Amino acid sequence: MIVNTEWYRVFLHAAESSNLTKAAQSLHMTQPSVSxxxxxxxxxxxxxxxxxxxxxxxxxxxxxxxxxHVRTAFEELDSAERRIKKLKQFSEGHLRxxxxxxxxxxxxxxxxxxxxxxxxxxxxxxxxxxTSRILERLKQGSTDLGFVHLPVLxxxxxxxxxxxxxxxxxxxxxxxxWTLQPLSTERLTELPLLMLSPGSTTRSFIEGWFQSQxxxxxxxxxxxxLDMLAEFAERGYGAAFLPRGFVASRIASxxxxxxRTEVPIPDRHIGIAVRKHSSLSLAAEAFxxxxx
Amino acid sequence: MIVNTEWYRVFLHAAESSNLTKAAQSLHMTQPSVSxxxxxxxxxxxxxxxxxxxxxxxxxxxxxxxxxHVRTAFEELDSAERRIKKLKQFSEGHLRxxxxxxxxxxxxxxxxxxxxxxxxxxxxxxxxxxTSRILERLKQGSTDLGFVHLPVLxxxxxxxxxxxxxxxxxxxxxxxxWTLQPLSTERLTELPLLMLSPGSTTRSFIEGWFQSQxxxxxxxxxxxxLDMLAEFAERGYGAAFLPRGFVASRIASxxxxxxRTEVPIPDRHIGIAVRKHSSLSLAAEAFxxxxx
DNA sequence: TCTTTGTCATAGAGAGGATCAATAACAGAT
DNA sequence: ATCTGTTATTGATCCTCTCTATGACAAAGA
Numbered sequence: 001m002i003v004n005t006e007w008y009r010v011f012l013h014a015a016e017s018s019n020l021t022k023a024a025q026s027l028h029m030t031q032p033s034v035s036x037x038x039x040x041x042x043x044x045x046x047x048x049x050x051x052x053x054x055x056x057x058x059x060x061x062x063x064x065x066x067x068x069h070v071r072t073a074f075e076e077l078d079s080a081e082r083r084i085k086k087l088k089q090f091s092e093g094h095l096r097x098x099x100x101x102x103x104x105x106x107x108x109x110x111x112x113x114x115x116x117x118x119x120x121x122x123x124x125x126x127x128x129x130x131t132s133r134i135l136e137r138l139k140q141g142s143t144d145l146g147f148v149h150l151p152v153l154x155x156x157x158x159x160x161x162x163x164x165x166x167x168x169x170x171x172x173x174x175x176x177x178w179t180l181q182p183l184s185t186e187r188l189t190e191l192p193l194l195m196l197s198p199g200s201t202t203r204s205f206i207e208g209w210f211q212s213q214x215x216x217x218x219x220x221x222x223x224x225x226l227d228m229l230a231e232f233a234e235r236g237y238g239a240a241f242l243p244r245g246f247v248a249s250r251i252a253s254x255x256x257x258x259x260r261t262e263v264p265i266p267d268r269h270i271g272i273a274v275r276k277h278s279s280l281s282l283a284a285e286a287f288x289x290x291x292x
Numbered sequence: 293m294i295v296n297t298e299w300y301r302v303f304l305h306a307a308e309s310s311n312l313t314k315a316a317q318s319l320h321m322t323q324p325s326v327s328x329x330x331x332x333x334x335x336x337x338x339x340x341x342x343x344x345x346x347x348x349x350x351x352x353x354x355x356x357x358x359x360x361h362v363r364t365a366f367e368e369l370d371s372a373e374r375r376i377k378k379l380k381q382f383s384e385g386h387l388r389x390x391x392x393x394x395x396x397x398x399x400x401x402x403x404x405x406x407x408x409x410x411x412x413x414x415x416x417x418x419x420x421x422x423t424s425r426i427l428e429r430l431k432q433g434s435t436d437l438g439f440v441h442l443p444v445l446x447x448x449x450x451x452x453x454x455x456x457x458x459x460x461x462x463x464x465x466x467x468x469x470w471t472l473q474p475l476s477t478e479r480l481t482e483l484p485l486l487m488l489s490p491g492s493t494t495r496s497f498i499e500g501w502f503q504s505q506x507x508x509x510x511x512x513x514x515x516x517x518l519d520m521l522a523e524f525a526e527r528g529y530g531a532a533f534l535p536r537g538f539v540a541s542r543i544a545s546x547x548x549x550x551x552r553t554e555v556p557i558p559d560r561h562i563g564i565a566v567r568k569h570s571s572l573s574l575a576a577e578a579f580x581x582x583x584x
Numbered sequence: 585t586c587t588t589t590g591t592c593a594t595a596g597a598g599a600g601g602a603t604c605a606a607t608a609a610c611a612g613a614t
Numbered sequence: 615a616t617c618t619g620t621t622a623t624t625g626a627t628c629c630t631c632t633c634t635a636t637g638a639c640a641a642a643g644a
């Protein structure tokens with residue numbers, strides 16, 4: 001049985017006011033329209049829903065039964081619309097970002113500051129996570145933008161724009177004499193190496209650079225954050241590969257020294273990842289356009 | 293927010309098939325119509341509900357939230373329609389009658405037999421009850437027809453048709469000599485009187501007859517059913533006022549004797565009562581037309 | 585790379601149904 | 615009897631949905 005659900009809306013109002021004229025008013029219709037709709041409904045269902053009295057209408061037994069169901073159905077639709085309204089407000093004033101820890105300090109922070117200054121009422125949700133988990137979250141729709149190092153090979157992910165992030169190798173002042181001339185990659189391996197824990201894309205990036213030259217990088221320290229790497233490098237434990245932006249102030253103040261290499265260290269490329277075909281929230285759109 | 297609920301129906305199918313073309317098929321519409329409806333819904337709610345992919349559509353976060361609500365709402369409407377269908381079948385094959393005990397045997401039974409013979413599949417629900425309670429049940433819609441003694445003064449009740457039911461006074465053979473000549477009402481009061489318990493309309497009817505002649509009827513026996521009254525009269529305990537139809541066979545077999553009275557005992561009038569303006573069920577309609 | 589296939593979107597025309605204004609019909613109440 | 619408040623009916627109108635035809639696009643395959 002297929003019943004025009006708009007008739008149910010009319011029925012609902014009629015049942016609640018027991019008066020077709022009043023129902024028409026609350027529905028912003030005329031009384032004959034209501035009368036017509038009720039008649040259609042009754043004929044479609046094959047049941048008389050109201051007894052017509054001289055001063056209004058009265059639900060029949062069947063009408064009463066129908067009313068209970070229809071009321072809960074429309075209450076459900078009401079709550080659906082309220083829910084949507086809330087979600088809309090929320091998502092419009094909401095920016096969800098995931099990024100690698102390396103990227104946050106090196107690249108994201110200034111943009112984020114600017115965004116927050118311009119749209120202070122937009123709530124920012126920033127999650128630091130590993131690249132693989134960021135992609136997962138994008139795919140399940142629980143974040144809007146993902147900032148990851150390229151390349152990203154996932155079929156369902158799209159990289160919107162990219163940004164080069166220069167890397168450098170730094171040591172503490174204890175190794176000052178290593179800075180006098182450019183180093184071959186081979187000589188570099190003679191230094192103790194400070195690296196992130198295995199599995200991170202940043203570490204793979206560095207290992208890949210060595211491997212492309214037929215050499216094996218062996219980590220002497222395995223630490224969990226860029227901060228720790230910089231800290232240990234400063235104290236003279238060895239050499240660390242870090243985003244130049246991240247260590248720029250330390251290099252300027254000469255607590256860290258940059259090594260020159262014969263083979264240049266390639267830039268890494270930071271990309272903005274989104275789920276393919278997903279429509280961006282307004283906030284995400286705004287943030288995106290502030291980045292470039 | 294007022295949203296055309298038919299759009300929700302389209303949305304529901306689209307969400308369930310993740311494919312507007314297939315949704316259109318299951319809705320017996322064309323794909324552009326579905327596309328249009330979804331667009332309307334999205335614009336009205338101000339939210340994008342689907343991401344459009346190259347092979348179908350995918351619910352957005354908001355769409356998923358909406359879907360859950362809309363689904364339960366339409367499930368509710370479904371169950372409403374199933375409920376109505378059942379009620380319809382039921383009420384069409386269902387006759388609900390209430391009647392005074394006195395009327396059942398005296399008047400209703402033969403008609404009921406005929407009705408049952410003609411419509412054996414229609415379920416008959418017969419409740420024996422007091423007049424006041426019958427009127428209550430009519431007013432609350434829990435019975436279709438009420439068979440009661442007239443007059444009925446209730447504002448909300450309508451009496452459709454009436455039928456005269458002759459009454460008589462009977463005694464057992466022990467009082468045979470009382471039958472020789474017509475009795476004045478005064479003499480009648482000298483007999484022990486067998487009556488129904490106080491409060492019944494039948495008893496009021498009899499008391500009213502005495503009172504209209506300035507006499508007081510005093511009950512010697514107060515019993516609860518016509519059968520009991522006949523039984524006690526037969527055994528010679530006194531005189532009972534009973535519907536002539538009810539005691540006809542006993543009079544014929546001379547186990548009960550009818551007294552003649554100078555002032556004739558008026559007929560009682562049985563009426564078919566219905567709630568004013570209520571539409572009768574098919575079965576009730578059929579039964580009604582068999583009565584006259 | 586080009587074609588094919590499957591998808592959704594758009595445009596414009598058309599039809600059908602909901603809506604309306606006017607009025608009738610009806611029942612209670614005054 | 616008349617008045618008031620209700621629902622039902624009618625016929626015209628208008629709007630909205632639906633349709634056909636076509637476009638646009640993306641993915642898969644030749």
